[in-house]
Amino acid sequence: MFSHPKWFILAIVVGLYLPVAIDATVLHIAVPTLSQELKASTSQLLWIIDIYPLLMTGLILVMGALGDKIGYRKLMLMGSLIFGIASVLAAFSPTANFLIFSRAILALGASMIMPATLACLRHTFMDEKERNFALGIWVMVGGAGAAFGPLVGGLLLEYFYWGSVFLINVPIIFAVTICILKYLPKQKPIHEKKLNIFDALILMTAILLVIYSLKSGLKEFDLQFIFLGFIGFLLGFLFVKRQIKSSQPLFDLKLFASKPVKYGFTISVVAMIALVGFELLISQKLQYVHQFSPLEAGLYILPFMIAVSVGGVISTPLLNKFGAKKVAVISLILSSVSMYFLSIVNFETEYLFAAFYMILLGLSILCAFLAATSAILSGAPIEQASSAGAIEGMSYELGTGLGVTIFGLMASFFYTKNVDFHHFFSADQLKIVESSIGETYQILSDLSPESANIIMKSANSAFVIAHSSVLIFSSLILFFLAIFIWVFWREISKNALSS
Template sequence: MSSNISERASALSKPRRWAALSVLIFPVLLISVDNTVLSFAVPAMTEALSPTGNQLLWIIDIYALVLAGLLVPMGSLGDRIGRRRLLLIGATGFAIVSAVAAFATDASQLIAARALLGIFGAMLMPATLSLIRTIFPDATERRTAIAVWAAAFSGGAVLGPIVGGLLLEHFWWGSVFLMAVPMLLPLLIGGLVLVPESKDPNPGRVDPLSIVLIILTLLPFTYAIKTFATAPWFVLVASVGLAVLSGITFVRRQLASESPMLDMRLFKNAPFSGALMVNLIGVFSLVGFIYFVSQHLQLITGFSPIQAGLWMTPGLVLTMLFGLVAVALSRRFGSPNIMALGLVFSAAAYLMVLLAGDHLSAPVLMVAFAVLGTGIGMTETLSNDMTLAAVPASKAGAASAISETAYEVGSVLGVAVLGSILNSVYSTRLLVPGSLSQEQAQLAGETLGGAHQVAASLNTGDAQALLASAAQAFDHGVLLTSTIAATLSLVAAVLVFRVIKPAIK
């Protein structure tokens, strides 16, 4: 029966295949909108919930952190119980929890809701990509389908700032979460009608210990990176130690198993491993850029949420466009060359920020983000396709989960590493007026949004002095994080030429 299910998924008519893809776009669109909207809702959330700097990072990070820890187990579960079934379960849970998150009354409640969203999000993402792998057996069609899938991320990023900006100007911050409910209804209906079920015909037994080990590898590791600037040293050492020990045990267990949850031999494939690294670094660069530019445009330049969203729209449109263009370019020039070019574009975007120095302006940021979007569009489409093409369709769920894990770990690291460094530099360089109380000084030193909160209660002179210092301290942190992101993008470009390109030839 399982084998017949997989065969039917691969033997759909062409109209049915593309109709099914249109349904699978909705969860991707939703998650992209959710991530972008949240970045733009940071100032409003800060004002309403008064989170600490660490809590603010947790609100943004906890979703991706939990999701990263569960993607591989959920991808394996989808291979076993059916990818469509897992997708529909995830969609239902995601919609319900999104509605709950909208009415959180403090930072802790919102962090908990975001963690639950991570659990259900882990059901959505591997299922969509693995279903594409089984629905589109033809390599050219699959690459185009993945380009559309990747473009949906960009499309959601375009819609997020605009729709979210309208919501934030007319309603409370929680309204941005309510978008999930109407967006998931087409998936729940169309998924039952148009999307075929597929699963691994020989999935093997469920291995609970492997599930626990992969979670204990990814969660402590991402936690240590996220809190390296604030957590006690012994907590960081313990977290990294647990992650390393669990990871080694997990790898040894998979290599010894006849039906491993994750086939570790895949990582010997240079295009597979290299594409994962390119995927991770690309997302790292994108998320880190959005984290600081959304705050700069609103809190330093003074734009409203919708104005900031409109200024970022050209870059997001180019991400979507070049995700599609990359398919044609790869046929002519080869996927490795186009991936490397995309990484060079990403590095160039951050170098533009560095060259602007202390004179960052909205036009400079818009152009830099457009250059970044062009590069990300090329790298993400081709790196995802290269990852999936390396495995048979029956293992699509596991491969998709690995690809999505790289994506989400990149997202976590983008905010955790760049965000933590940015916050640390900001706190160190901020000069507060002597008239501030200890509590006001602490709040202003936590985040840029906190400084604006404090400034609202000060006299004009002190308020201007605080905001000027906050803007300078924030932008100084941006220069440091830009250096890191540009360097990593160039290193990844070298990796493509040294590791991926020779293997493909």
Template sequence: MTGTPDAPVAEDTEAPHGKATYHEWLGLVVIVLCCVLVAMDISVLFYAVPFVAADLSPTTSEVLWVMDIYGFLLAGLLITMGALGDRIGRRRLLMLGAAGFGVASVLAAYSSSPGLLIASRALLGVAGATLAPSTLSLIRNMFHDEGQRRAAIGLWTAGFAAGAMFGPITAGVLLEHFWWGSVFLINVPVMLIALVLGPILLPEYRSPSPERFDLFSAALSLSAVLPVVYGAKRFAEGHLDGRAVVSVVAGLAVGVLFIRRQRRSPDPLIDTKLFRDRAFSTAIATTTVVQFAMLGMMMLTSQYALSVLGLRPLIASLWQLPAIVTLFLGLTVAGVLAQRVRPAAVVCTGLTLAGAGFAVMSLVESDGGLAVIVTGASIMTFGVGMVVLLATDVVVATAPRERAGSASALSETSNEFGGAIGIAMLGSIALTVYRREVEDVIPAGLPPEAGEATRSTLQAAVEVSKTLPDPAGPALEQGSIEAFTDGLQVAVLTGSAILLVVAVAAAIALRPVRIEAHPPGD
């Protein structure tokens, strides 16, 4: 559809349908910059926490809230904000999110107490959820040519993936020269650019017949997502307790209520009919799995680099650069292959390569395996790049234009869930193996507090070993490192098996699928 200047319900200032011009590509730059910052704020505090702790003296619980509240609210509000953008206008929602993100970043940078920093991170999460769904759904309105749309989605995907991986690198560089608040202030100039150029370069679109916004469904959506993400994070932190289990079960139960309401509601937040399309549902499942792999890999390898190899945070983060390069290569190769090969073949190949990368990482040893880790991670991200481009393109191409915001939110929510599950599942597997094996090297007579610390993390075990005399100290350090490495090997082998199984399933499910976008006018 093309809007007219006096259209009362559907604004659409996009260029005539056909090939995009430089105007749309410049608009894409604004979109990708927003994507990079939203993703960076998930991981930018990985290395800044010690500096925050030294300045604000938060409790252990407050540190966890500082780290987690952003991702909680980002994941919990994506579906709601995607549906809201379809109703009030996607560009308008993006502009509101950009303004909120900039203000919250300043508040976070100059927080004078843990409580204020937690509140600021919560506002960042709300603003990030407001920004994110509009970015992908606007691409649906700006790029109608299949090849150009796929290239634009590739850049959007690269923005999100590179942002998550560049977060620790950016923090490492800034913390070498500035105070911890600088990791938030870098958001401000980019958001100012978005606020200035967005109204000029980005089209506005909202549903020509907007439905009533269902506040109760929005509350159910948040109540379903937050407990599941919370429980997954507790599992990842080693809290295999009733609170984590109850949280996940409660979230899933509310999720069932949410889906039932969407099926019966005349004004649903998400159109459950989208999942009747095999291509759409398979693409959502596939993006969940690749995010599971990538975030799980980042968590495991960062711990290995810091705790086993003893690298400084900045140096450890710089070793992620080869994986970032191969991610872009994977996106490029997928874009070329998609013009000649069906999605099933590309997605299956990408998942197989990602699984092979995990298998390579399982060859790592406790006495130094940086080359193995970098090689395996690079193979894995190459495969992830191939998969995520095609899967996201399928989501965008198969969703009706008036539902693009909701479809985009579903895609990004699957990313958040996949990442949380990957960190939780692979982290829990590695931790379980570590705890079982480290029992064999804990010296007799070790105080109970020191023994519990040794079982909790490798970092704590190394610190305990430094307090012990020879030969007990070096034996505990070496034994705990070997236990951690064994846990990493089991976790990545598990991830490899999952990726290979999903590769076969995706090949079967997507075999008859060709990507054909809805005609522009529908």
């Protein structure tokens, strides 16, 4: 079976998708390094990480339509070229703002690659069980890439300069591009398919305005942030109205009439929020609180990375035997349990305990992703494979962007509530110093050893509380989602999603 050309096509697809997945999380471990090397503020650091998934959320829709129009092969080639060039630009960024710009160009290339790879699998694997296996590999590579991103980043930061985390993309992209040109079949273009770039701009503007207002408004109350958020919501409403009225919508909302698509999308978004938020916070906790190096922090969460990597192998037969409903519900419950126990574990003294629940989280969250992906692709007609792939990609990237934003804001909120530096700084300085543990650590070198030691202990204690609070919140969200999905899917048990 595996000697068939379609399995080689699968290898090409996952080879192209791997750097896209890694880039979603590779900078999580580099937050302290970027803060020092580029003198990046907390806001700039969040945008460096966040601009990639948030732009992809809007771009991936128009790229899904473009894939239906010109064929997934051409779209993969365009995406790989842009992604390769952007990787070089990011690697040699002289400032934090230039790195944000480079990450935006990376998002453009990645938004082409993701729906194209899924459309390729949908066209290549017509048998449902074979397609589930291929999707399992695809999801496993995506999950493993996102999971191993921090370790890859930590390893490179240990021996090379920070830009190397982007340069490793170049040889991979070059090799895969040659294989695409040589082995992937050409498709007939659908010339009548229209590209609604204007609507894509509306969606991206809406998302960015809402995220910007949340990030800024929760740190400092200001009516202008409320106004910008309101404008963002209005633009989002306008986008939905335009899609409903359009004869060829950018985002075919009719696909969401399919319950597998609708609830697969929801599961994927929530699961990704939990995954990315967990990685972002644990990377900072290990480096700031426990003083681990980037490589040591990456190695600490290695059990989690391995679990995500092998999860696809385990989840595929489970999905074929029990169906997406049971796999999704049980996976979400196990993820919830894992998050709760990771919120109370002492990472310094209870490593085996932490490792067990990181493994359980990795396996369960990956199974939830595969159930969601299978639901979305199976619930859409084959002629809309690229659009369905865009929806899956959008859910993944929206979850990534929201995970960074929501977990980052919550951690900042709980951190600020649990530190008190009034005896050391003026009122103006407190707004910056108390906003995050990264900002606090930046000023330690300017203080006396005694003051620095007191502030560092207070900062570490506050961040531990913030970390635990956010993980408990995440645990509750996953648990209630599992209950909701179980109740709803019972009503549609005859649907293909439950078969």
